Amino acid sequence: MINSHFCKHFITHYWSATRIDVLHSPFVFDLYNSCIKHGASNSDFDAIEKLRSELQHDDRIIIQNDLGAGADKGNIKKNTISHFAKHHAKPARIAQIIYRLIGRCNYKNIIELGTSLGISSCYEASALKRNFGSDEVNFTTIEGATEIANIAAQNFRKMRLDNYIKLQVGNFDDVLPDVLKSYQTIDMAFVDGNHRYAPTISYFKQFLTKKHNDSLLIFDDIYWSKEMTKAWEEIKLHPDVTVTIDLFFIGLVFFRKEQQKEHFKLRIL
Numbered sequence: 001m002i003n004s005h006f007c008k009h010f011i012t013h014y015w016s017a018t019r020i021d022v023l024h025s026p027f028v029f030d031l032y033n034s035c036i037k038h039g040a041s042n043s044d045f046d047a048i049e050k051l052r053s054e055l056q057h058d059d060r061i062i063i064q065n066d067l068g069a070g071a072d073k074g075n076i077k078k079n080t081i082s083h084f085a086k087h088h089a090k091p092a093r094i095a096q097i098i099y100r101l102i103g104r105c106n107y108k109n110i111i112e113l114g115t116s117l118g119i120s121s122c123y124e125a126s127a128l129k130r131n132f133g134s135d136e137v138n139f140t141t142i143e144g145a146t147e148i149a150n151i152a153a154q155n156f157r158k159m160r161l162d163n164y165i166k167l168q169v170g171n172f173d174d175v176l177p178d179v180l181k182s183y184q185t186i187d188m189a190f191v192d193g194n195h196r197y198a199p200t201i202s203y204f205k206q207f208l209t210k211k212h213n214d215s216l217l218i219f220d221d222i223y224w225s226k227e228m229t230k231a232w233e234e235i236k237l238h239p240d241v242t243v244t245i246d247l248f249f250i251g252l253v254f255f256r257k258e259q260q261k262e263h264f265k266l267r268i269l
């Protein structure tokens with residue numbers, strides 16, 4: 001089924017996005033050049049994309065208890081690992097932007113909502129590993145489906161990243177409050193699951209209690225549905241938010257008090 005909301009906003013975004021050569025914000029210009037635009041590959045990317053390829057050819061059946069948008073409560077789905085790798089794992093282009101943001105900003109206290117098979121988590125943990133020892137970081141990723149989380153855990157061990165990642169299994173609404181107690185502040189949070197308005201706003205408000213001046217919140221699929229777009233527009237208006245960068249597929253939210261309030265749309269395709 002064609003997602004008309006997504007397609008309509010994709011066209012609008014493409015034609016309304018700011019050209020980088022007329023971008024007047026030094027902060028956003030630097031982020032674009034250092035993190036957002038296409039960059040060279042490295043050994044971390046090669047290893048993770050090899051893992052992705054292996055998962056895309058894995059025909060083992062796993063069960064997903066779907067708790068997100070579009071799902072009935074307790075909705076049970078059976079599918080192959082290859083299906084989840086092809087349709088739910090974060091694309092390399094997006095995951096590599098997040099990797100570069102972590103490295104550029106020296107983030108080390110991170111929460112991810114929506115582990116799936118662990119591809120994006122591996123990118124995040126690999127960026128942490130470049131800058132810090134495992135005892136210097138606090139990275140928690142939360143997955144709602146037990147069997148998917150088990151595959152992710154196997155992938156973390158295979159990539160030798162398991163000592164950088166704390167994997168929690170359960171409904172975000174139940175698990176996140178306790179996870180937040182283990183953080184004094186959060187450098188970055190990546191919300192990649194439960195694409196509905198009310199939960200997204202709830203997660204945003206919870207992360208606000210732990211943010212600092214240089215924190216970054218990333219919201220996935222901000223044009224996936226009317227609910228997600230409504231949540232994104234509301235987040236942009238929050239008085240603590242100063243800069244947002246709309247990359248269509250993800251939205252970046254900053255709280256830098258030294259910046260005037262501005263919203264940017266940039267193309268990544």
